[in-house]
Amino acid sequence: MLIRNGVLVGAEGQRRLDLRTRAEKIVEIAEGLTPEPGEEVVDASGLLVLPGFIDTHVHFRDPGGTHKEDFLSGTQAALAGGVTTILDMPNTQPAVTGREQLNEKAALAAAKAVVDYGLYLGATPENVEEAAGLANEVAAMKLYMGSSTGSLLVTEFAPLYRHFSTFPHDKPLVVHAEDEQSLQYFGALARPQSLASSTNHNQVRPPLSAQIALSRALAIAEKTGRRLHIAHTTTQRELELIQEAKQKGVRVTCEVTPLHLFLTEEDQQQKGNLGKVNPPLRSREDQQALWRLFDSIDTIGTDHAPHTLEEKRQPYAQAPSGIPGVQTMLPLLLNAASQGRVTLQAVIERCVTNPARIFGLSTKGALEIGKDADIVLIDPQKEYVITNEQMLSKCGWTPFAGTHIKGMIEQVYVRGALGYVRGTCIARAGSGKSVVYTQSC
Amino acid sequence: MLIRNGVLVGAEGQRRLDLRTRAEKIVEIAEGLTPEPGEEVVDASGLLVLPGFIDTHVHFRDPGGTHKEDFLSGTQAALAGGVTTILDMPNTQPAVTGREQLNEKAALAAAKAVVDYGLYLGATPENVEEAAGLANEVAAMKLYMGSSTGSLLVTEFAPLYRHFSTFPHDKPLVVHAEDEQSLQYFGALARPQSLASSTNHNQVRPPLSAQIALSRALAIAEKTGRRLHIAHTTTQRELELIQEAKQKGVRVTCEVTPLHLFLTEEDQQQKGNLGKVNPPLRSREDQQALWRLFDSIDTIGTDHAPHTLEEKRQPYAQAPSGIPGVQTMLPLLLNAASQGRVTLQAVIERCVTNPARIFGLSTKGALEIGKDADIVLIDPQKEYVITNEQMLSKCGWTPFAGTHIKGMIEQVYVRGALGYVRGTCIARAGSGKSVVYTQSC
Numbered sequence: 001m002l003i004r005n006g007v008l009v010g011a012e013g014q015r016r017l018d019l020r021t022r023a024e025k026i027v028e029i030a031e032g033l034t035p036e037p038g039e040e041v042v043d044a045s046g047l048l049v050l051p052g053f054i055d056t057h058v059h060f061r062d063p064g065g066t067h068k069e070d071f072l073s074g075t076q077a078a079l080a081g082g083v084t085t086i087l088d089m090p091n092t093q094p095a096v097t098g099r100e101q102l103n104e105k106a107a108l109a110a111a112k113a114v115v116d117y118g119l120y121l122g123a124t125p126e127n128v129e130e131a132a133g134l135a136n137e138v139a140a141m142k143l144y145m146g147s148s149t150g151s152l153l154v155t156e157f158a159p160l161y162r163h164f165s166t167f168p169h170d171k172p173l174v175v176h177a178e179d180e181q182s183l184q185y186f187g188a189l190a191r192p193q194s195l196a197s198s199t200n201h202n203q204v205r206p207p208l209s210a211q212i213a214l215s216r217a218l219a220i221a222e223k224t225g226r227r228l229h230i231a232h233t234t235t236q237r238e239l240e241l242i243q244e245a246k247q248k249g250v251r252v253t254c255e256v257t258p259l260h261l262f263l264t265e266e267d268q269q270q271k272g273n274l275g276k277v278n279p280p281l282r283s284r285e286d287q288q289a290l291w292r293l294f295d296s297i298d299t300i301g302t303d304h305a306p307h308t309l310e311e312k313r314q315p316y317a318q319a320p321s322g323i324p325g326v327q328t329m330l331p332l333l334l335n336a337a338s339q340g341r342v343t344l345q346a347v348i349e350r351c352v353t354n355p356a357r358i359f360g361l362s363t364k365g366a367l368e369i370g371k372d373a374d375i376v377l378i379d380p381q382k383e384y385v386i387t388n389e390q391m392l393s394k395c396g397w398t399p400f401a402g403t404h405i406k407g408m409i410e411q412v413y414v415r416g417a418l419g420y421v422r423g424t425c426i427a428r429a430g431s432g433k434s435v436v437y438t439q440s441c
Numbered sequence: 442m443l444i445r446n447g448v449l450v451g452a453e454g455q456r457r458l459d460l461r462t463r464a465e466k467i468v469e470i471a472e473g474l475t476p477e478p479g480e481e482v483v484d485a486s487g488l489l490v491l492p493g494f495i496d497t498h499v500h501f502r503d504p505g506g507t508h509k510e511d512f513l514s515g516t517q518a519a520l521a522g523g524v525t526t527i528l529d530m531p532n533t534q535p536a537v538t539g540r541e542q543l544n545e546k547a548a549l550a551a552a553k554a555v556v557d558y559g560l561y562l563g564a565t566p567e568n569v570e571e572a573a574g575l576a577n578e579v580a581a582m583k584l585y586m587g588s589s590t591g592s593l594l595v596t597e598f599a600p601l602y603r604h605f606s607t608f609p610h611d612k613p614l615v616v617h618a619e620d621e622q623s624l625q626y627f628g629a630l631a632r633p634q635s636l637a638s639s640t641n642h643n644q645v646r647p648p649l650s651a652q653i654a655l656s657r658a659l660a661i662a663e664k665t666g667r668r669l670h671i672a673h674t675t676t677q678r679e680l681e682l683i684q685e686a687k688q689k690g691v692r693v694t695c696e697v698t699p700l701h702l703f704l705t706e707e708d709q710q711q712k713g714n715l716g717k718v719n720p721p722l723r724s725r726e727d728q729q730a731l732w733r734l735f736d737s738i739d740t741i742g743t744d745h746a747p748h749t750l751e752e753k754r755q756p757y758a759q760a761p762s763g764i765p766g767v768q769t770m771l772p773l774l775l776n777a778a779s780q781g782r783v784t785l786q787a788v789i790e791r792c793v794t795n796p797a798r799i800f801g802l803s804t805k806g807a808l809e810i811g812k813d814a815d816i817v818l819i820d821p822q823k824e825y826v827i828t829n830e831q832m833l834s835k836c837g838w839t840p841f842a843g844t845h846i847k848g849m850i851e852q853v854y855v856r857g858a859l860g861y862v863r864g865t866c867i868a869r870a871g872s873g874k875s876v877v878y879t880q881s882c
Contacts (some may be wrong), residue, residue, distance in 0.1 A: 157622030179657075181598035208664045212598075215656030216620075223649045244685060 001416060002035050006044025006377065009051075009344045011353060011366050019049060021373035024415035029369060044377055047410060051348060051367045052084025052115075052374030054355040056139075057174075057231060057255060057301030058326050059149070060086075062108050064093025069306045069394050071112035074326065075432055076425045077304075077392040078115045081327035084374035084414045085355075085364055085435055086115055087139045090122030091150030097122045098130050102137065106434065113432030114425060115414055116374075118359070120174070122152040125159040128166050135168045139359055139436055140229070145213040146178025146205075148278045149305065149322055155180040161220055169226040172253075172359055176231050177213040177238075178205060178279060205280050207235045214238055218245045221252055229358060230254040232303050234279045236289030243296050253298035253358050256290055258329045261300070261336075263287075263399065273312045273319040274399050277305070294342060299358065300333070300350045302326045306395035324393045328386060328400050334378060334407030361435050373416035382408035392425065442857060443476050447485025447818065450492075450785045452794060452807050460490060462814035465856035470810060485818055488851060492789060492808045493525025493556075493815030495796040497580075498615075498672060498696060498742030499767050500590070501527075503549050505534025510747045510835050512553035515767065516873055517866045518745075518833040519556045522768035525815035525855045526796075526805055526876055527556055528580045531563030532591030538563045539571050543578065547875065554873030555866060556855055557813075559800070561615070563593040566600040569607050576609045580800055580877055581670070586654040587619025587646075589719045590746065590763055596621040602661055610667040613694075613800055617672050618679075619646060619720060620653040646721050648676045655679055659686045662693055670799060671695040673744050675720045677730030684737050694739035694799050697731055699770045702741070702777075704728075704840065714753045714760040715840050718746070735783060740799065741774070741791045743767045747836035765834045769827060769841050775819065775848030802876050814857035823849035833866065 001021045008017040008029065020028035020039075035041045060074035071088075078086050088109065090096035096105055096119060109117050118139030121131050131141055143163060144152045154160050167173055186206050214230065218241065221228040233239055233254045242254045259277060264287045268275030275281055290297070305322025312319050333347045348366065356365040363372045386403045388396055412420035419427035442462045449458045449470070459474035460467060476482045501515035512529075519527050529550065531537035537546055537560060550558050559580030562572050572582055584604060585593045595601050608614055627647050655671065659682065662669040674680055674695045683695045700718060705728045709716030716722055731738070746763025753760050774788045789807065797806040804813045827844045829837055853861035860868030 157620065158626040161623070161626055179598065182602070185599040185602060206664075208660055211660040211663075212657050215660065216653050219649055219652040219656065222652075223647075 001040045001042065002033055003042045003044050003049060003375065004033065006047045006049035008049045008367055009348060011345060011349065013345060014048070019367065019375070021416040024373055026367060026369055026371050026373050029367065042377070042411070046379065046381070048344070048378040048380050049367065050082070050344070050376040050378060051352045051365065052376055052412065052414065053082050053330055053351045054085040054361065054364055055083045055302050055304065055326055055329065056087040056299060056355045056359055057089065057257070058086045058304040059089045059091065059306070059322065061092060061306065062112070063104065067394070068308050068311070071109045072114065072429050073392060073394045074304070075112070075114040075117070077324070077327040079412055079414070079420045079425055079427060080392050080409070082330040082376040082409045082412055083326055084115050084412065085117065085361065086326065087118045087120060087359065090120040090142050091148070091152050093150070095122045095150055095152050096120065097124050097127050097152070099134065102134060109432070110430060110434070112429050114419060114427035114429060115432045116435050117432055118361070118435045123154050123163050124152060125154055125156065128159060128162045131163065132166045132168065135171050137436060140172040140174050141167050142174045142176070144176040145217065146176060146180045146183050146209060148176060149320060153180065164220045164226055165224045167226070169224070172227055172229045174229045174231050175217050177210055177217050179209045179212040179216070182206070182209040182212055205278060207237065207282065207286070210235065210238055210279055211241065214241055218242070218250055218252060222248065222250045225251070227251045231301070232257050232260065232279055233297070234260045234282045235286045236293065239289065239293045239296050253354070255299045255301045256297045257301060257303045258325055258332050259303065259323055260287065261290055262332055267399070271399055273314070273316060274323070274397065276316070276319055276321050277303070277323045278321045291341065294346065297350055299355050300329065300347075302329050306393045308395055309397055323399055324391065324395050324397070327391055327393065328398055330376070330409060331386065331405045331407065332400065332403070334380070335405045338380065338406040364435065373413055375413040376409060377411040379408045379410050381406070384408060390423070442481045442483065443474055444483045444485050444490060444816065445474065447488050447490040449490045449808055450789060452786060452790065454786060455489070460808065460816070462857040465814055467808060467810055467812050467814050470808065487820065487822070489785070489819040489821050490808065491523070491785070491817040491819060492793045492806065493817055493853065493855065494523050494771055494792045495526040495802065495805055496524045496743050496745065496767055496770065497528040497740060497796045497800055498530065498698070499527045499745040500530045500532065500747070500763065502533060502747065503553070504545065508835070509749050509752070512550045513555065513870050514833060514835045515745070516553070516555045516558070518765070518768040520853055520855070520861045520866055520868060521833050521850070523771040523817040523850045523853055524767055525556050525853065526558065526802065527767065528559045528561060528800065531561040531583050532589070532593050534591070536563045536591055536593050537561065538565050538568050538593070540575065543575060550873070551871060551875065553870050555860060555868035555870060556873045557876050558873055559802070559876045564595050564604050565593060566595055566597060569600060569603045572604065573607045573609065576612050578877060581613040581615050582608050583615045583617070585617040586658065587617060587621045587624050587650060589617060590761060594621065605661045605667055606665045608667070610665070613668055613670045615670045615672050616658050618651055618654040618658050620650045620657070623647070623650040623653055646719060648678065648723065648727070651676065651679055651720055652682065655682055659683070659691055659693060663689065663691045666692070668692045672742070673698050673701065673720055674738070675701045675723045676727045677734065680730065680734045680737050694795070696740045696742045697738045698742060698744045699766055699773050700744065700764055701728065702731055703773055708840070712840055714755070714757060715764070715838070717757070717760055717762050718744070718764045719762045732782065735787065738791055740796050741770065743770050747834045749836055750838055764840055765832065765836050765838070768832055768834065769839055771817070771850065772827065772846045772848065773841065773844070775821070776846045779821065779847040805876065814854060816854040817850060818852040820849045820851050822847070825849060831864070
């Protein structure tokens with residue numbers, strides 16, 4: 001296949017270049033390439049050519065929560081959002097904490113996924129050795145220092161330290177860094193007050209809780225010398241702590257979600273439970289700090305966490321935390337780029353290049369010869385409004401409904417195969433491949 | 442009384458000045474003062490005139506451990522060491538956690554002390570309100586995040602946060618910042634190994650444990666806006682964390698002990714249990730960092746913690762942690778000044794001016810008109826060797842026996858009264874006064 005006349009967006013900037021793919025790979029990038037006999041030609045005139053995005057943080061609810069998402073609907077939503085690789089979190093039912101659950105989920109993903117995928121293993125206080133033994137078969141380990149959806153949780157020092165020191169040090173350990181004790185304390189504090197009042201939401205899961213857990217995780221990472229990736233960083237103070245640790249040589253990287261880049265606690269007041277998420281939406285000051293310190297963000301991951309509207313319509317205390325996002329990340333970032341808030345190069349670094357490097361996805365990355373031909377064609381001028389109806393997630397809603405977007409995803413290719421075109425997923429269930437197997441082959 | 446011909450050491454430097462005291466106070470400082478009729482005159486020719494030192498961290502074991510120290514022997518050792526004010530820690534038996542024990546200890550101190558004193562209140566998970574109610578009658582609160590000698594301990598987030606937010610914010614909360622969970626974990630790790638081997642000592646109470654607890658304390662202090670004083674900082678990393686917090690506006694100050702300034706883990710290998718202390722003696726690198734970062738140290742406190750030689754002669758695991766030091770602090774620092782490692786002005790800042798300011802001891806401080814006439818006369822040329830026999834502590838030993846010192850304490854005055862002269866305490870038991878009462882009068 002030859003993609004002609006498009007503007008390639010790479011780490012070095014934007015440049016009119018043609019791109020040739022063959023056998024799932026990018027094989028040639030140059031000016032004015034001539035079609036070979038019988039070669040399919042895509043005219044990308046007026047379009048931007050981007051590498052497929054990598055979302056290293058999704059919850060596809062499969063198995064156990066397939067009324068709200070499964071590997072088919074989730075990866076279709078990803079594909080429609082220009083995300084051609086996802087890493088799925090382990091807090092499904094049952095949680096992926098050992099060989100048996102990993103095999104089960106791998107089979108489900110292989111049968112249903114329309115984008116490439118990797119799976120997380122979940123840490124428990126008991127599975128230190130088993131987790132380390134499975135490291136080569138998973139994308140990373142996820143460790144919850146504070147409780148969220150699901151039952152995975154490691155709060156005590158001893159198993160925490162043992163996971164940090166035992167799980168292979170070069171494989172990412174992704175931490176949900178909230179301190180369970182302070183969550184419980186602030187939760188207990190907030191309970192007597194009106195839980196319906198949005199101003200209490202942050203008190204229930206305060207930034208302090210994240211700072212405490214983060215400090216602990218950084219200290220143990222420094223001691224053990226292991227790699228550490230901090231999930232959903234939400235405040236200026238956390239970014240600063242991480243920067244300080246990096247400067248000291250701690251092998252830490254961090255993620256920010258589009259939710260915390262584009263929404264604040266004021267949005268939560270307006271949206272109610274649809275804005276309920278862990279960690280919670282933060283103040284406008286913290287949101288602005290995430291943009292101001294954008295350079296210090298390593299990856300943007302969606303924390304795509306669908307729940308049905310019915311589940312979200314329960315009273316605040318009962319309503320589950322989590323917001324879908326895998327389909328809206330690229331549109332929101334395209335729009336931010338169109339407004340001059342960020343460059344597309346900086347976005348690709350955080351959504352493609354860095355995730356590929358940090359998670360060791362050697363076949364994935366920027367548009368370069370030898371990489372998988374995961375390609376997204378964008379019309380940078382086309383404008384539209386996000387609606388719930390566009391969403392391919394089973395949950396059927398997005399907090400960004402009504403948001404005006406400049407820049408539309410026209411076509412998405414996964415390893416050279418057209419999977420999505422103007423609103424329709426054409427990829428076949430099971431066409432997605434495990435990036436971890438790819439990696440070890 | 443008129444002290445003539447001496448060299449006064451003040452914040453601004455050293456200068457030949459005469460100093461007059463009256464009714465316990467310094468009333469005049471000038472060149473060439475003339476004795477008044479009947480006035481006692483002290484000829485300080487060739488001597489340095491220093492303000493009395495303030496040791497904000499001593500364990501005088503009274504009540505409950507008076508076989509190894511009491512308020513008389515402890516304050517005599519202080520006086521002989523040029524320390525004219527001490528603050529006594531609450532982990533006596535019974536621990537000072539409420540009105541009753543505070544009254545009991547105050548009576549003991551009033552009857553026995555030969556230097557001025559203040560008492561600490563100890564934090565427990567239960568005494569949040571009672572502690573806050575007693576704040577005006579104590580010098581500060583001490584909170585143990587990690588266990589040490591005695592039973593005081595607050596490890597859980599909820600009572601920790603409640604103490605931080607409830608104890609008057611401008612009164613110092615002094616924290617023993619070691620993380621109990623990691624202490625237990627590393628202790629458990631070390632136990633199967635040979636506990637007699639000194640190389641394991643640090644593993645039992647690793648710097649990591651201090652970093653974790655310190656991060657937690659700093660985060661809560663930042664959140665609550667309260668003042669926080671970190672006891673016995675021992676490593677470069679801790680000093681850096683504290684500096685970073687200060688730069689962010691956290692109201693934190695920190696203490697370093699002479700033990701950690703003058704001894705290392707190598708000394709512990711040599712001295713065995715006599716070098717066993719919490720936090721432990723650290724590496725030479727950390728010791729050197731304390732000197733390199735001397736500017737960032739707010740106070741030097743001795744953590745004077747006497748145990749008898751009999752107690753120390755038990756096997757390592759059973760031997761209590763703690764080392765005496767109130768009598769040797771000023772000699773060691775004088776000697777360091779004579780070697781050019783530090784200036785006497787910098788020492789006085791950390792042993793007099795800062796302690797007085799941080800702990801609100803308004804009658805104490807540098808040699809200034811209006812302050813208590815707590816004065817130490819030093820012969821900067823006289824040299825001697827520290828011996829166990831010189832020690833006035835009931836424990837009768839010092840890890841610095843054999844250390845050559847240049848600079849000798851000749852006379853010590855407490856509120857204008859001569860209390861110590863060339864090896865002999867002449868102060869009367871009970872002549873010491875509470876600095877807290879002084880403060881509130």
